[in-house]
Amino acid sequence: MPQPLPMGPSSVMDVTYPDNQVALSSPVMGTLSDTQAPGRKRVFQEDIIEKTVERREKRMIKNRESAARSRARKQAYTNELENKVSRLEEENERLRKRKRTWSKSYFSVVKFDFNRELIFNSGATCFPANQWALIGECLSDVKCTKVINLIIILLRTCLLMLKMGSKTMIKWSKQITSAQVVQLIKTERDIQKTMVIFDSATAEYANGFRHDHQTFSLMISRLISANHFRSAEELLCRMKEEKCNITEDIFLSIFRAYGRVHKPLDAVRVFHKMKDYQCDPSQKSYITVFAILVGENQLNLALRFYRNMREMGIPPSVTSLNVLIKALCKNSGTMDAALWIFREMPNRGCPPDSYTYGTLINGLCRLGKIGEAKELFKEMEAKACSPTVVTYTSLIRGLCQSKYLDSSINLLEEMASKGIEPNVFTYSSIMDGLCKGGCSSQALELLDMMVSRRHLPNMITYSTLIHGLCKEGKLQEAVEILDRMKLQGLRPDAGLYGKIISGFCDICKFHEAANFLDEMVLGGISPNRLTWSLHVRIHNIVVQGLCTEHPNRAFQLYLSMRTRGISIDAKTFDSLVNYFCKKGDQHKAAHLVDEMVLDGCIPDEVTWNAVVSGFWDRRKVQEAAELVQVELIAESSVEHGKMGPGKQILQVLEKDASLYLPPRMALEIQQDIHVLVGQVLCIFLV
Numbered sequence: 001m002p003q004p005l006p007m008g009p010s011s012v013m014d015v016t017y018p019d020n021q022v023a024l025s026s027p028v029m030g031t032l033s034d035t036q037a038p039g040r041k042r043v044f045q046e047d048i049i050e051k052t053v054e055r056r057e058k059r060m061i062k063n064r065e066s067a068a069r070s071r072a073r074k075q076a077y078t079n080e081l082e083n084k085v086s087r088l089e090e091e092n093e094r095l096r097k098r099k100r101t102w103s104k105s106y107f108s109v110v111k112f113d114f115n116r117e118l119i120f121n122s123g124a125t126c127f128p129a130n131q132w133a134l135i136g137e138c139l140s141d142v143k144c145t146k147v148i149n150l151i152i153i154l155l156r157t158c159l160l161m162l163k164m165g166s167k168t169m170i171k172w173s174k175q176i177t178s179a180q181v182v183q184l185i186k187t188e189r190d191i192q193k194t195m196v197i198f199d200s201a202t203a204e205y206a207n208g209f210r211h212d213h214q215t216f217s218l219m220i221s222r223l224i225s226a227n228h229f230r231s232a233e234e235l236l237c238r239m240k241e242e243k244c245n246i247t248e249d250i251f252l253s254i255f256r257a258y259g260r261v262h263k264p265l266d267a268v269r270v271f272h273k274m275k276d277y278q279c280d281p282s283q284k285s286y287i288t289v290f291a292i293l294v295g296e297n298q299l300n301l302a303l304r305f306y307r308n309m310r311e312m313g314i315p316p317s318v319t320s321l322n323v324l325i326k327a328l329c330k331n332s333g334t335m336d337a338a339l340w341i342f343r344e345m346p347n348r349g350c351p352p353d354s355y356t357y358g359t360l361i362n363g364l365c366r367l368g369k370i371g372e373a374k375e376l377f378k379e380m381e382a383k384a385c386s387p388t389v390v391t392y393t394s395l396i397r398g399l400c401q402s403k404y405l406d407s408s409i410n411l412l413e414e415m416a417s418k419g420i421e422p423n424v425f426t427y428s429s430i431m432d433g434l435c436k437g438g439c440s441s442q443a444l445e446l447l448d449m450m451v452s453r454r455h456l457p458n459m460i461t462y463s464t465l466i467h468g469l470c471k472e473g474k475l476q477e478a479v480e481i482l483d484r485m486k487l488q489g490l491r492p493d494a495g496l497y498g499k500i501i502s503g504f505c506d507i508c509k510f511h512e513a514a515n516f517l518d519e520m521v522l523g524g525i526s527p528n529r530l531t532w533s534l535h536v537r538i539h540n541i542v543v544q545g546l547c548t549e550h551p552n553r554a555f556q557l558y559l560s561m562r563t564r565g566i567s568i569d570a571k572t573f574d575s576l577v578n579y580f581c582k583k584g585d586q587h588k589a590a591h592l593v594d595e596m597v598l599d600g601c602i603p604d605e606v607t608w609n610a611v612v613s614g615f616w617d618r619r620k621v622q623e624a625a626e627l628v629q630v631e632l633i634a635e636s637s638v639e640h641g642k643m644g645p646g647k648q649i650l651q652v653l654e655k656d657a658s659l660y661l662p663p664r665m666a667l668e669i670q671q672d673i674h675v676l677v678g679q680v681l682c683i684f685l686v
């Protein structure tokens with residue numbers, strides 16, 4: 001009899017057997033006999049111990065990594081739930097306080113006069129006396145729900161009457177002045193309440209207070225600041241009806257507001273209506289609308305507007321010519337015209353200023369004419385026209401785009417020597433040039449210098465650095481910059497995540513790429529129409545990469561992609577189908593093929609062979625035949641009597657049937673398959 005197996009970790013090696021008995025050990029060890037030499041057996045045992053320990057260590061490392069990932073996902077999900085619970089608890093507590101405050105102090109806000117009216121502390125609204133009598137019957141029991149329901153109904157009636165304009169909620173003094181109205185409008189932050197205050201000032205007393213230019217202009221300014229343009233224009237009509245003086249400043253504020261929200265055509269429309277309000281546009285109005293059109297790249301309309309301005313007798317000025325030069329610098333074909341106007345400005349009595357030089361230098365640098373930009377910069381200094389930080393930044397950006405990094409750094413030092421402080425855009429331009437030139441380390445040093453001078457980086461700065469670091473393969477530094485960006489309070493967009501994820505995919509670290517995809521989803525960051533195609537591509541690449549080492553994670557990401565509406569390409573389907581076929585899960589593989597066909601992806605020959613061979617290995621002949629039928633129907637055409645991959649699969653089926661099944665059953669199945677092929681051919685021929 002063999003000795004009992006010990007329970008220690010090395011029990012495989014401690015088993016002993018009689019001399020004439022063969023030892024049947026684990027599959028790793030194989031079959032050993034006592035006829036072997038003791039030395040050779042000891043060598044085999046030592047090799048097996050090393051392999052066992054090595055496999056155990058690898059398994060422990062994988063278990064630790066898997067546990068760490070699970071803990072991280074669980075912690076993130078727990079934190080999200082805790083935040084939601086805390087927000088709900090705060091909201092619940094706030095509602096409870098509001099309910100207690102309302103129940104305690106509601107009747108102190110409302111004073112009842114059952115014979116005449118309901119008087120609010122902030123105003124007055126009349127109601128019939130029979131309603132107050134009904135409330136008075138219930139006041140003996142304050143907790144009575146009937147009272148609360150009646151009060152709610154009356155409050156709704158009060159709001160309805162306010163909309164109809166019966167009485168107001170503001171208790172005004174008998175003598176209302178413009179200063180009081182202005183003070184109240186400036187104090188109130190809510191635009192709706194501000195409008196109520198404005199309307200109630202004239203509705204309180206008939207033939208009493210009337211709004212003047214000061215109150216109208218302030219109210220229009222508040223409305224356009226809140227993007228309530230229709231209400232602002234209605235107030236213009238009201239000013240006209242009340243014969244109030246409408247000045248050009250009101251129209252200028254409306255023009256600038258429309259330009260702020262990128263609506264230049266509305267600015268032109270209001271400009272053409274100025275004469276209807278007995279307000280003639282001056283040079284300032286023309287230049288303001290002209291600048292808005294140029295800023296919104298409405299160049300053809302802007303040039304027509306400028307010609308109209310000259311036809312109306314508006315003389316040229318430095319400001320108008322600067323705007324015209326800016327419009328001409330936006331197109332390479334009109335750059336020469338911009339330079340000609342620049343040379344003619346002194347002859348027209350309009351000497352160029354620093355803004356004129358800066359606009360031309362920016363246009364020349366954007367077109368790649370760095371030599372002409374440098375000459376213009378020297379001419380600017382020779383004519384005692386001091387360059388500004390905008391001028392330096394434009395030239396530095398052009399030098400960096402043309403890969404003159406040394407010259408751009410020299411200009412930065414020149415700015416410091418002249419006492420001109422660089423701004424964020426100056427530093428970002430140099431960092432962009434360094435990153436594109438493969439000098440991301442120097443860009444990081446420049447970032448530290450920028451922060452030491454109390455200039456906070458913006459989204460452009462961080463995006464430039466992350467793109468450069470990922471391009472050079474310095475993903476660890478890129479991740480640190482991303483974390484630094486989050487600590488500053490800036491929220492990374494989908495484009496930045498896409499750059500880092502693409503970097504990890506380039507070095508085949510698909511697991512880390514999947515972690516950043518999960519982080520992006522948990523953070524509620526979604527790609528826009530510009531970055532959508534990039535994220536579709538990297539999602540598919542990550543799934544395909546995970547199929548080799550982390551197939552379960554790949555399938556989870558695949559399900560997440562389908563949930564979020566991210567399209568899946570054929571290679572991703574092929575990778576998942578091959579994995580499940582190797583695993584032996586044929587039903588899931590077939591389900592993936594169904595989804596693949598529904599998504600418009602045509603399975604190739606390798607995919608069909610993998611699925612059908614998997615079914616035949618499990619002797620599921622009927623399902624294999626059905627898949628062949630589907631594949632044959634999906635064939636686009638029958639050329640020269642060939643069925644393409646379908647015919648090859650039929651040959652595999654016939655061969656496998658003869659191998660796996662009894663001869664008689666194999667013959668029957670082959671006949672059924674040929675009948676099925678004949679039916680499909682009839683379908684195609686018809």
